[in-house]
Amino acid sequence: MKKEGIELIKDGKRLDGRDFDELRPIKIEVGVLKRADGSCYFELGDNKVIAAVYGPREMHPRHAQDAKMAVLKYRYNMAPFSVDERKRPGPDRRSVEISKVSREALEPVIIKEFYPKTEIDVYVEILQSDAGTRTAGINAASVALADAGIPMKDLVSSVAVGKIDGEVVLDLNAVEDNYGEADMPIAMVARRNTITALQMDGRMTKEEFDKGLKLAMNACRQIYELQRTALIERYSEM
Amino acid sequence: MYKVVIPGDFISEDVNRAGEGTYIEGGKVYAMRYGVVDDKEEIKVVPFVGKYQPARGDVVIGRITEISFPYWIVDIASPYEARLHMSEATPDGEKRIEFGSMHTYLDIDDLIVAKVTNVDPLMRIDLGLMEEFQLRGSSGRLITIPYTKVPRIIGRRGSMIKMLKEKCNCFIFVAKNGRIWISGKEDDMELASDVILMIANEAHTSGLTDRVASFLDSHRRIRMYNRKNKGLKR
Numbered sequence: 001m002k003k004e005g006i007e008l009i010k011d012g013k014r015l016d017g018r019d020f021d022e023l024r025p026i027k028i029e030v031g032v033l034k035r036a037d038g039s040c041y042f043e044l045g046d047n048k049v050i051a052a053v054y055g056p057r058e059m060h061p062r063h064a065q066d067a068k069m070a071v072l073k074y075r076y077n078m079a080p081f082s083v084d085e086r087k088r089p090g091p092d093r094r095s096v097e098i099s100k101v102s103r104e105a106l107e108p109v110i111i112k113e114f115y116p117k118t119e120i121d122v123y124v125e126i127l128q129s130d131a132g133t134r135t136a137g138i139n140a141a142s143v144a145l146a147d148a149g150i151p152m153k154d155l156v157s158s159v160a161v162g163k164i165d166g167e168v169v170l171d172l173n174a175v176e177d178n179y180g181e182a183d184m185p186i187a188m189v190a191r192r193n194t195i196t197a198l199q200m201d202g203r204m205t206k207e208e209f210d211k212g213l214k215l216a217m218n219a220c221r222q223i224y225e226l227q228r229t230a231l232i233e234r235y236s237e238m
Numbered sequence: 239m240y241k242v243v244i245p246g247d248f249i250s251e252d253v254n255r256a257g258e259g260t261y262i263e264g265g266k267v268y269a270m271r272y273g274v275v276d277d278k279e280e281i282k283v284v285p286f287v288g289k290y291q292p293a294r295g296d297v298v299i300g301r302i303t304e305i306s307f308p309y310w311i312v313d314i315a316s317p318y319e320a321r322l323h324m325s326e327a328t329p330d331g332e333k334r335i336e337f338g339s340m341h342t343y344l345d346i347d348d349l350i351v352a353k354v355t356n357v358d359p360l361m362r363i364d365l366g367l368m369e370e371f372q373l374r375g376s377s378g379r380l381i382t383i384p385y386t387k388v389p390r391i392i393g394r395r396g397s398m399i400k401m402l403k404e405k406c407n408c409f410i411f412v413a414k415n416g417r418i419w420i421s422g423k424e425d426d427m428e429l430a431s432d433v434i435l436m437i438a439n440e441a442h443t444s445g446l447t448d449r450v451a452s453f454l455d456s457h458r459r460i461r462m463y464n465r466k467n468k469g470l471k472r
Contacts, residue, residue, distance in 0.1 A: 037287065056289050056317045067360065109245070111261070111270060115289065117361050118317040146245055146272040149288030149386075153261065153270070154246030191246060231244045231272060235286065235442055 006179045008164040014176065016045075020169045021215055023159070023222065028139075028230035030147050038148025040230075042140035045173060046130035051140035053148040056118035069112035074103035074122045076137055082129040098134045105138050105158065105187035105197035111151040120150060131177035132160045138187050138197070143227050147234075155227055156196060157220040158187035161212035163204055168212045170219055184209075186216045190224035193217065240274035240442050243283060250281050259283030273386070274442045286442065290316040290385040290415040292363050296354045299373070299380065299417035300365065301347060305340050312350065312365060315382060315415045320363035322352060327367055349373040349380065351413065371411065378409070378421030381431050383438040385416035390441040391434060398437070398447055405454040406430040429457060 008015060018024070024045030033039035038053040059065045076099045080089045091099075102124070110120070122145065124137040135158035142156040162172040164180035177183055182202030188195045204212065243249065247269040249260060256267045257280030269275070273285035292298070292314065300312035300320060309321040324335045327343040335343060344350065351371035356364040383391070391412050392399045403410050408422030408430045420430045433450060440446055 037289075058317055058319070115291070115317055147287075149271055149273070149285040149384075151259075151270045152245035153263075153268070155244065189246075228244055232242050235242050235274075 006175070008176055008179060009167060014164070014169065016173060020167055021218070023171050023219055024173065026223065026226050028143060028226055030143060030230050030234045036144075036148075038144045038146070038150070040140045040143040040147060042136050042143070044132060044136045044139075044171070046128060047126070047133055047136045048128040049133060049136040049140045050125050050127060051137065051144040052123045052125075053120065053141070053144045053150065054123075055120040055148070056115035056150070057121070059117060059119040065117045068116055070110075070115040070118045070120050072103055072107055072110060072112065072120050072122070074099050074106070074124070074141065076102055076124045076126070076134065078126040078129060078133070082126045082133075098137075101197055101199065102134060102138050102141065102187075106141060106145065106156055108194070108196050109142075109153045109156055109189060110145065111153060114151045120145075120148075129174075131172050131174040131183075132185070135159050135185050135187070139223060139227065143231060146231055154189045154191060155224060156187050157190045157223040157227060158185065158197070159216050159219040159223060160185040161216045161219075163202065163208060163212070168204070168208050168215065170215045182208075184212055184216070186213070186220070188217060188220045190217075190220045240276075240444065242274055242442065243269040244272050245269055249275060249283070250277075252281065255279070255281045257282040259285060284389075285384075285386050287384045288386055290314070292316055292318060292320065292354050292357050292415075294354055294357055296414040297368065298352055298354060298365075298415040299411070299413040299419060300350050300352055302344050302350065303346065305346065307337055307340065308335075310340065310344055312352070314352075314363070314365075315385070315417055316363075318361045318363055320352075320354070320365050322350070322365040322367060326365070344374065349419070351411070351419075373419060376421060378419055379427055379431065381418050381420065381434060383416050383418065383434065385414065387438045387441045388412055388414060388416060390446070391418070391437055393447060398450065401447070401451060401454070402430060402433060405451075405458065406433065410434075425461075429454075 027043040029041040032041045036052040040051045042049045056070050076095050080087050122141045126133045138158040163182040164176045182204045184200040187197035250267045259271045260267050261270045269283045271283050271285040273283045276282040298314045300314045302310050303313045304311035308324040312320045314320045351368045352365035355366040407426045411419040420427045
């Protein structure tokens, strides 16, 4: 992963001026799509993500129905214009994997038994990407699911930590991700301290891992508060 | 003001009163849905939106989507399609309709008022036609609101719906699945559907009945004024 020649930390600050444990600015808007059952627009720094939820609705193909519970489908998709060099449209190895991991990150909180034989569709579109899109997607999807009135036990929040220039830092941006030593996205149910997804790319020692996990868990709690505020405020303006 | 909750919010420790839209964990009651808390005899969470889940005894407005002898397949604004047996639509108690002539009784896109007679574990929904409400061939308009807001349209002991019917001078039929049939004069229907959508949008706020009443009154005054002055003054 490591490419030489870029200094990622200067005078104790990162290239964009953040501290090691500082998140990028977050903006959350609920209910942005009129035709979807639930939706959410999520910004994490330069990441711009939109999530749409449809359902529960009749499941197709029928043979894939589950007689006891709803089936959750999750599609992570990057717009061709979301990255510097045009991304070939359509699903590829990477987005199929992210879709699966993200779905599994959300499944533990969704109470699927309420709508047997149906499907719940989650579409996450990455409009602009700057590292950490899968975590932004999970945050957006979690809010959109709540907005769609899906029965859930809790919200899921997600963030990445990584290692750059030997330091464990929170929420890598694209440059840090490309030239750093490790990247570790996690998703968790903030109030229960339950981790629902954890991936790691690169190398970290056990101490670094523990430190990173702690950073990420604290950040998830911050993100949870923002998700919560966005949902509550939507119906408090009147 | 009603209290807005999101999934996972702690609501109460009174497990015995936990109702719809909540779940119990570790001896405490939490919200299962995004909505408002309704704390009366039971503690419930009334979701802002959601998909209608059919239950036996519910009266719904359905739309025929398919004819599949001996059933009509009916869309009831739910994730599950419902079916209506042909014997339900024969007026003189005859049990059989000739194959191929079911559409003469009810055709595709016809609206029906029906009662859910059975929901089986495989989520097959059986309907019984309520013949006292004939929508086929009558004129009016159909509007759809989230089913969770139906109790709000009806109001406490029918107060809201009674007021709507009187002040809008319309026939209004509210079904459990969130579909509402309105029939009357064109501008009366316009008013009724506007007001119903307003109630649905503000269902989570308190003092709604009073606000709707004053809205309807002012609207009536404007209309009387317009009628007296015969539209626009030049």
